[in-house]
Amino acid sequence: DPRSKLEVQDFVREVRRTPEQIVALIQQTGYQVPVQQIAFALEGMTCAACATRIEKALNQLPGVEARVNFATEQALVRYQPGQTDLVQLIETVRKTGYSAREMAEQGREAERARKQALYQQEFKQFWIAAVLTLPLVAQMGGMLSGDHHDWIPRWWQLALATPVQFWIGKRFYIGAYHALRGGGANMDVLVSLGTTMAYLLSLAVTVLGLHAQHVYFEASSAVITLVLLGKLLEARAKGKTSAAIEALIKLQPRTARVERDGQTLDIPIEQLQAGDVCIVRAGESIPVDGEVIEGASSVNEAMLTGESMPRHKQPGSRAYAATQNLDGMLKLRTTGVGKETQLAHIVRLVEDAQGSKAPIQRLADVISGIFVPIVVGIALVTFVLWWWLGGDLSVALINAVAVLVIACPCALGLATPTAIMVGTGR
Helix, strand or coil, rough: CCCHHHHHHHHHHCCCHHHHHHHHHHHHHCCCCCCCEEEEEEECCHHHHHHHHHHHHHHHHCEEEEEEEEECCCCEECCCCCCCCCCHHHHHHCCCCCCCEEHHHHHHHHHHHHHHHHHHHHHHHHHHHHHHHHHHHHHHHHHHHHHCHHHHHHHHHHHHHHHHHHHHHHHHHHHHHHHHHHCCCHHHHHHHHHHHHHHHHHHHHHHHHHCCCCCHHHHHHHHHHHHHHHHHHHHHHHHHHHHHHHHHHHHHEEEEEEEECCCCEEEEEEHCCCCCCECCCCEEEEEEEEEEECCCCEEEHHHHHHCCCEECCCCCCEECCCCCCCCCCEEEEEECCHCCHHHHHHHHHHHHHHCCCCCCHHHHHHHHHHHHHHHHHHHHHHHHHHHHHHHCCHHHHHHHHHHHHHHHCHHHHHHHHHHHHHHHHC
């Protein structure tokens, strides 16, 4: 009530108060500061292990409950003001090796444009990698008939494999560096470690002229190219789901016709307020949630209810944003605008569902968090045993690389959140 509001304002009017002090002052008046919820857009995640590490770091902060979704690249954080603030949340994500920024409604368009530009860039890099890798992989066909001779001179193979390894594959090195700097390991560690060992062994054989030894340029290049292809398919699936949500949002008109001071004005829906009187003519989409105060018409509410038969509206009826007025003029008294419309609630429910975690995904996240260290350990054991028992360093190294390379495209960490997201979108 107004008296309570003034009482709280009197307590916090003093300058140079920290958020903790302000919260404490408000609590002294007998009131509570509600828990805040905020969404962050995350950058730098490459697998479910990254999401698990960020989520764990955030949840260790006092008064914080965080959910990080790898598929949507977002973090949904609930925090208690006074115990934690936005700067601390963003800094915590940065210390784990990633970046975060607050998601604003007006920034969604820019975020979509950024992701689209990044997808186009990665699409071009994939085709460059494919063109460079194809000759290397093609000569493997002779191995089926027992021909292990190089069809392409080894120096040419080196020239083809080097840009794939260090230009196209640069993203994996960067991702591995950020993960290791944050005290963890992710799929990028496996990709960069496995392909680099195969590349360096082949480089040494080529430079030293060890013609009796095999080279594995095609293995390192093919793994990088195929993992990049997998990420493109994953990004495409995410993009289709995001497009489904955007199609819902675009159903709502951007302007509304209102009566103010005896005049009829067309204004952006962002300027509408509860209580405004909106005029909706036949054939137009309803811009707000409201109550019919004048007129009668049939309204198509299929986008909201799935029912194809129009609903009759008359004074006292409820009408909803983005539904279509069919055959008469309606005057509505606005009750819900922007985030308060039924349409906005649907969009938020879909996004919350995508951001939530099904039990199978929680299990996948737990396994993904320990997957990389276990694989690296198995590769080291493989290397030691083959070298100790067989005495051939190159064979031991290649078998260790095989363990790392096979584990690179971890379907468990990538497919589970993506499948849930796509299913929710459909």
